[in-house]
Amino acid sequence: MPLLGRITRFLSSPQGRRLTEQGRRLASDPRNQQRARSLLARFRGRR
Numbered sequence: 001m002p003l004l005g006r007i008t009r010f011l012s013s014p015q016g017r018r019l020t021e022q023g024r025r026l027a028s029d030p031r032n033q034q035r036a037r038s039l040l041a042r043f044r045g046r047r
Contacts (some may be wrong), residue, residue, distance in 0.1 A: 005030045026032050 011020060
């Protein structure tokens with residue numbers, strides 16, 4: 001089975017939906033957003 005199909009099937013499973021919701025909650029936290037921005041800024045600065 002192609003990788004994309006396996007990922008799609010996993011995301012539609014109960015465990016995949018649970019992880020997706022957890023990711024959304026973590027992404028909406030302002031502290032995590034700031035951490036992600038600083039991490040991206042460090043990677044962009046290396047070029």
